[in-house]
Amino acid sequence: MSTNLLSTSAATGFGGVVQEYLWNWENQQLRVVYETLGKGSPLLLLPSFSTVSTRLEVGELAKLLAPNFQVVAVDWPGFGESSRPSLNYRPEIYQQFLEDFVKAVFNTPITVVAAGHAASYVLQLAVKQSAAFSRIVLLAPTWRGPLPTMGASQQIAGMVRELVRSPILGQALYKLNTTQSFLSFMYRRHVFTDAAKITPSFIEKKWHTTQQPGARFASAAFVTGNLDAVRAQSDFLELVQSLTVPLMVVIGESSPPKSREEMNALVALPGVRSVVIPGSLGLHEEYPAVVLEVIQDFLLSSEN
Secondary structure, three states, X not given: OOOOEEEOOOOOOOOOEEEEEEEEEOOEEXXXXXXXXXXXXXXXXXXXXXOOOOHHHHHHHHHHHOOOEEEEEEOOOOOOOOOOOXXXXXXXXXXXXXXXXXXXXXXXXXXXXXXXXXXXXXXXXXXXXXXOEEEEEEEOOOOOOHHHHOOOOHHHHHHHHHHHHOXXXXXXXXXXXXXXXXXXXXXXXXXXXXXXXXXXXXXXXXXXXXXXXXXXXXXHHHHOOOOOOOOOHHHHHHHHHOOOOOEEEEEXXXXXXXXXXXXXXXXXXXXXXXXXXXXXXXXXXXOHHHHHHHHHHHHHOOOO
16 A cells, blocks of 8 residues: 655645645555644544535634644545546445555544544544544534435436446536536535525635546545445444544534434434534535634543
């Protein structure tokens, strides 16, 4: 497994040191971009999976955390500025990537703050290797992709995924689902709560993220549930019950009903600390200062 670290000036970040981690998956080398900001104890900041996933969505939060932590924010393989090859994106890829990345970049138990769909992967690694993390914060955690959440069967989701992966029709379908008007609609529907923040320039940046070569492959896998690391609520809750690491969950009060039900089930478990703040599934990007305010004591506490 390659752990070669190379600095790169070509990337656009949030003011930190941008580096690339060269990672091998099934004899194919992927370039994974990550950014480090601040000094102090190490903190891994993971963006959510989505069509517009990028470490920049946690950039403001990273800057707020940097006075107390050395923050490392990463672009998941297949997203952001990382390599986007036409792999069959599935949980095994991200499970192995997260394990290898943590081992390569850190040499001590770390704090991890993970948004959205990153939750299951963090929990799985924490259960598998209890010494990997010292404490965990989950921001608007989810475990089920959009199409399965809407009720699509695995068969239907699989058909959609293969359609989007196909050369000509797939590119056309993907473009239809990443127009600026559609992205704006989705942000208004369940990502942000303050419409004034969904400006044309904001949406244009998101759109540019979706138009990178190969962007449709990992995106289609996420939307159709192929990046769901667990298949049932019971499996997700079992991961939490198996944890030996302190856990805090931050919920947006305007989260979509089905997602909110899942989050409520999670925070009802014994030992899980939780807080509800303004926002929805994009609360980490929309309200970073509020997120910092509610998690800071937990992060800085020496108690378990």
